[in-house]
Amino acid sequence: MRDLLATRARASPGDAALVDDASGREWTYAALDAAVERTAGRLAALGVTRDDHVGVLLETRPAFVRLVFAVQRLGATLVPLNARLSPTELETQRERADLVLLACEADTEADALTAAGAVPVVSVDEPTDSGVRVLGERDPEDVAPAEWTPEDDLALLYTSGTTGDPKPVRLTFGNVVAAAGASAFTLGVLPDDRWLCCLSMYHMGGLSIPLRCALYGTTCVLQRGFDAEETARALAEHDCTGVSVVPTMLDRLLRADAELPDSLRFVLCGGAPTPPDLVAACEDAGVPIHPSYGMTEATSQIATARPAAAYSNPETVGRPLFGTTVTVVDEAGDPVPTGETGELCVSGPTITPGYYDAPAANAEAFGPHGLRTGDVGYRDDAGRLYVLNRRSDxxxxxxxxxxxxxxxxxxxxxxxxxxxxxxxxxxxxxxxxxxxxxxxxxxxxxxxxxxxxxxxxxxxxxxxxxxxxxxxxxxxxxxxxxxxxxxxxxxxxxxxxx
Known part of the structure; x- marks a missing residue:
């Protein structure tokens, strides 16, 4: 299979692919595909080839989306880096990920230069330092779109590092496709859906939105950062049917007293436990909340509750997504009966094949029942999952x-x-x-x-x-x-x- 965008552009070239809320500019799939082709040609002119690791140090914006698909077109591996990290932290992550190129923007240029070492730095904006190349000024080379297999590494994303040093997670082409399909079954994706991305794209929750939209043929609406009032406006102005948020963001949306549009069919809430009182507030406000449990190693979602299930069981994160198996085990690694608490282990087509260049971490993380999440929880008689805390907590x-x-x-x-x-x-x-x-x-x-x-x-x-x-x-x-x-x-x- 070719990259996701090229495949979608052939199938539905005139459909709306991307909307930039800040500028109001829109791209069809054909137009976005052409822009990505130019970006891929410029990356190729900078020496990027198949299986190379390309770092991206940007906040959410259309240039980030173009880089995501341009790196795919070359058969290279995308490495999004958290733009909020210190230069020292970025340097460590750059070294571990074996980058051949680091792309930045004006706001991240200084940090990129400090962290890059000998790795070339290229900017999507006009740089202030002569050592930074301008991506838009390169003459594109002709590019032969790469062929992808399910086992090929599409991205390396770092874990949040809340329980130790962040580790680079390998996410394959097959992981991303499987996660998109399983999520669609749960959320009920429709052809005319418009999904607002107000999350940072260097996290899987944000990155997954343009990737999934390309698979579905739906529209990704980009908002450059979250603001409760502005996000409510963007949802209404662009007739959005879905949005991904963390609980704090959703709480601020509700407290802003901003009226959310009737077009909204799913609010995917994850990244942290969703408090039951927030679920209750959503029920009162008629907000279609889908509390979700996931992690980078699972290409985002592991389990997600639909609104009716969440309203009646506000502490649950729902049932595992299609194809995902969750096993609750005791200290010895043996499965426990329904209702008993233990560590959650997950397996299935969305689960990473492992951390990059980390044999010791992989040996510790995987066992007979799949990935050891380090999270503690239980399942009830109806198969609903409840997540309590980290095992290390x-x-x-x-x-x-x-x-x-x-x-x-x-x-x-x-x-x-x-x-x-x-x-x-x-x-x-x-x-x-x-x-x-x-x-x-x-x-x-x-x-x-x-x-x-x-x-x-x-x-x-x-x-x-x-x-x-x-x-x-x-x-x-x-x-x-x-x-x-x-x-x-x-x-x-x-x-x-x-």
Whole structure:
């Protein structure tokens, strides 16, 4: 098979492929294909060939989309880099990914130059440094579109690194196609769908949107960064039928009191656990939320709940996607009965073949039941999946194991609690102390006594937080998950103040 865009452009050349919300410019699939052909020719003129690794250090914009498909056209591997990282972090990731070229934009040029080392840097904008080449000024070479097999590496994406150093995840052509199909079955994709991308495309949640739209023949609407009011406007102005967000973004959309359009059929919410009260707020507002559990290693989604299932079971992430098998295992790696908690292992056609050039990490990550996610959860009698927390987040206090996800769920169910994170901090007597960072609802008075009354009888004595700190918000990573390292530091500070 040829690259996704070339295949789609032959099938539906006149259909709308891409809309840039910032400029209002639109591309048909034929027009986007022609632009990508020129970009691929320019990359070829810079020496990019099949199987090369090409880094991209850009925020979401049409130039990013062109690079995604241009790298595919050459049979090379795309390596999106997080534009919010420090130059030192970027340098480490550049070295690990074996880049032959690094593409940047005006806002990331300085960081790209610092991180690139001997790797050539090319900009999609007019550079300020003479050492940076201008992509648009290269004369395109003629390009023979590469043929792809399901096993070929389409992209290397780095994990979020919330539990250690970020690792480059190999995602194959087959992974991407399988993930798109499985997602379509769950979301109910239609020919005229218009999917708003307001996520960063260096994360799989954002990158997946233009890739999937090319497979479906639907329209990708790009918004250059999230703003609640502007995102609501873009959804309405472009008659969007779908959008991908993290829970914090969705919460801000609802709190902005902006009316979401009737055209909206699916709101895919992932990247972090979706609080049950956010699901309830969506039901009240008529927002078709699809809470989702996924990870980069699974090419995004693992399980997704449709709105009706989410409304009736607000803590679930739904059933696994078509073709994905989730096995819950105990400490010995053996499957546990329905309803029992354990580590989630996943297998299927969307799962990465492994981390790039990391045999030790691969040996640790994969077992008889597939990829060991490091996440703790369980399944109910109806096959619905519930994700509690990271296995590494488990707290051991006084010899008892505490799953912070269960503790957080109980606290979060208090009507005056907007959000909560539960972590363990060192304790000389108990080993670890269960500590809760609690975000109260705006304008609502909340104290520890009220929480103790709420969790009494719902939590075992050893699982009840010994320290409660009330905070304005929770620290989060760029992908929207709670930054547990920072949360622990805040928790330690709160414990020291007692």
């Amino acid at each position: 488990r707290i051991i206090t006084g010899g008892e194991n505490v799953d912070p996800g269960r503790v957080a769920a109980v606290i979060r169910s208090h009507p005056a609690v907007r959000d909560v994170a539960v972590v363990g901090v060192d304790d000389p007597e108990w080993g670890e102390r269960v500590t809760a960072l609690v975000v109260p609802e705006d304008g609502v008075a909340l104290d520890r006594d009220a929480l103790e009354t709420h969790w009494e009888g719902r939590l075992a004595g050893f699982a009840q937080p010994r320290t409660v700190a009330f905070v304005d918000d929770l620290p989060r990573t760029a992908s929207g998950t709670v930054d547990r390292a920072v949360a622990r530091e805040r928790a330690r500070a709160a414990a020291d103040d007692l």
